[in-house]
Amino acid sequence: MSQPEAQLLELLQRVGPPAAAEWLDETLASLDLNSERAVRIAVARCARKVGPGPLEPLDATGLPPAVSAQWCLQDVARAVLVLRFFAARGDEAAKPFDGWARRGEQGEQASFFRMLSLLPGPERFVELAVEGCRTNSEVVFGAIALQNAFPAAHFPELNFNQLVLKTIFMGLPVPEIEGLAGRVNEDLVGMARDYASERNAAGRSVPTDIASLERLWESR
Amino acid sequence: MKLFDPHIHMTSRTTDDYKAMADAGVGAVVEPAFWLGQPRTHVGTFEDYFLSLLGWERFRASQFGIRHFCTMGLNPKEANNADIADGVIELVELYLEKDGVVAVGEIGYDDQTPAEEKHFIRQLELGKEHNLPILIHTPHRDKKRGTQRTLDVVKDVGVDPGMVLVDHNNEETIKGVIDQGMWAGHSIYPDTKMDEHRMVKIVQEFGGERVIVNSAADWGVSDVLKVPKTAAAMREAGISDDVITEICWNNPVQFFAQSGRLDLDLIETSVRVDQTKLWFGNSVLRGQSPRVDE
Numbered sequence: 001m002s003q004p005e006a007q008l009l010e011l012l013q014r015v016g017p018p019a020a021a022e023w024l025d026e027t028l029a030s031l032d033l034n035s036e037r038a039v040r041i042a043v044a045r046c047a048r049k050v051g052p053g054p055l056e057p058l059d060a061t062g063l064p065p066a067v068s069a070q071w072c073l074q075d076v077a078r079a080v081l082v083l084r085f086f087a088a089r090g091d092e093a094a095k096p097f098d099g100w101a102r103r104g105e106q107g108e109q110a111s112f113f114r115m116l117s118l119l120p121g122p123e124r125f126v127e128l129a130v131e132g133c134r135t136n137s138e139v140v141f142g143a144i145a146l147q148n149a150f151p152a153a154h155f156p157e158l159n160f161n162q163l164v165l166k167t168i169f170m171g172l173p174v175p176e177i178e179g180l181a182g183r184v185n186e187d188l189v190g191m192a193r194d195y196a197s198e199r200n201a202a203g204r205s206v207p208t209d210i211a212s213l214e215r216l217w218e219s220r
Numbered sequence: 221m222k223l224f225d226p227h228i229h230m231t232s233r234t235t236d237d238y239k240a241m242a243d244a245g246v247g248a249v250v251e252p253a254f255w256l257g258q259p260r261t262h263v264g265t266f267e268d269y270f271l272s273l274l275g276w277e278r279f280r281a282s283q284f285g286i287r288h289f290c291t292m293g294l295n296p297k298e299a300n301n302a303d304i305a306d307g308v309i310e311l312v313e314l315y316l317e318k319d320g321v322v323a324v325g326e327i328g329y330d331d332q333t334p335a336e337e338k339h340f341i342r343q344l345e346l347g348k349e350h351n352l353p354i355l356i357h358t359p360h361r362d363k364k365r366g367t368q369r370t371l372d373v374v375k376d377v378g379v380d381p382g383m384v385l386v387d388h389n390n391e392e393t394i395k396g397v398i399d400q401g402m403w404a405g406h407s408i409y410p411d412t413k414m415d416e417h418r419m420v421k422i423v424q425e426f427g428g429e430r431v432i433v434n435s436a437a438d439w440g441v442s443d444v445l446k447v448p449k450t451a452a453a454m455r456e457a458g459i460s461d462d463v464i465t466e467i468c469w470n471n472p473v474q475f476f477a478q479s480g481r482l483d484l485d486l487i488e489t490s491v492r493v494d495q496t497k498l499w500f501g502n503s504v505l506r507g508q509s510p511r512v513d514e
Contacts, residue, residue: 102259102261103261130300131259131300131301134259134297134300134330134331135258135259136257136258136440137258158331158332158333159331159333161362162331162361162362165361165362166361169360169361191361191362191365194362194363194364194365195361195362195363197364197392198363198364198390198391198392201390201391201392202390202391202414202418203418
């Protein structure tokens, strides 16, 4: 068992209902990792067997850095299942994982996007995450954009800038974009200024996050 | 006054909407092919979508006295999906030739990626090859630059500006579009994009030539009556009926008639509603007594 996997299992035992950890233990014991179908069904079933409860109390010490307060219980269980799938199948796990993420319901998609940084060779999922940002779902978009180190670490500039703009458009908290200070760039600030100008011309209020983006750029 | 809504996604709307639109004077609509709120995972689902635009949706509209036309295209968002984009473009080529298709669209930029640009250019070329007008979506994010880039690309590909309708304009983009000799669309929305009172100011500044308004109503919060409401707001502000008719009827009619598939005489007549009709055995009615016009 890998260290992140052990940490996640321990987390679920500590903060989740006992039945959830028990279910996951039993599932892992009998799971046929050669069957993509079996793993996919177990991942979906986490919604009912583990559920979307919060990780409280969350003590970040001894946890993989990818785990944030945005995570919920089912994200933890799904990450354990997917990590085990990758451990068993190596690189050939990447393609089915990509397909699951594109065809998941929104809770599954949120889990998949939150766990990206935990997976081996995460950079191969850039295109998947960029595509994920085209969603209309605030839950799915938020799972990628907020409290997630993946975009700042791996997105090309164009896609990172679009992510920041979309965060502003959706009224989500820009300060929760991890690594923004290190990725702020002239183009992004220009896009934000143009958007402020457009809002002014329309007689509408300008989101305060635009000014904080400018400050971030000036103080870089 | 007869009104035209040249950009509305009726597959996402109800029969109550059709009835309200007809009661408010909307006599014709154009439904651009677009995305369905979440990404499609197969090329084949596009084909069934295209067929529903040409078939069931046109029938539904007719049952409420509204003429329904559509545009065909690969929308900018899904142009980024390499698994399906080329396959959809092949379908678009086939479906552009169908009766009832009055333009290529909606195409253009969303995130302004290289993949979007490639499929945008390809579809501009398809417009030229099939002698069809082109309906272009402009991006919500990075709009000013995205619109300028759109105009540059259209010019580079060598499309006749009179065959191009650039949509979702605002106070900062309309001038560039009109100056190029293209048609400028405005989507009147409850909260984002454009509202009817800002639209009045734009018309007071730019007049009605090549100016178009639409509701762009879809599965999100939007209002199918925005064209009638904008016409009313213009009238209230003292804009003449001639200009209102130009914007809300003549301009879209003329623009889409360039396809050769919108009959200028026929469009001026009313649709005779006959709700006893069926579409492959299906009726829009659920036990109501059918309306049959004389």
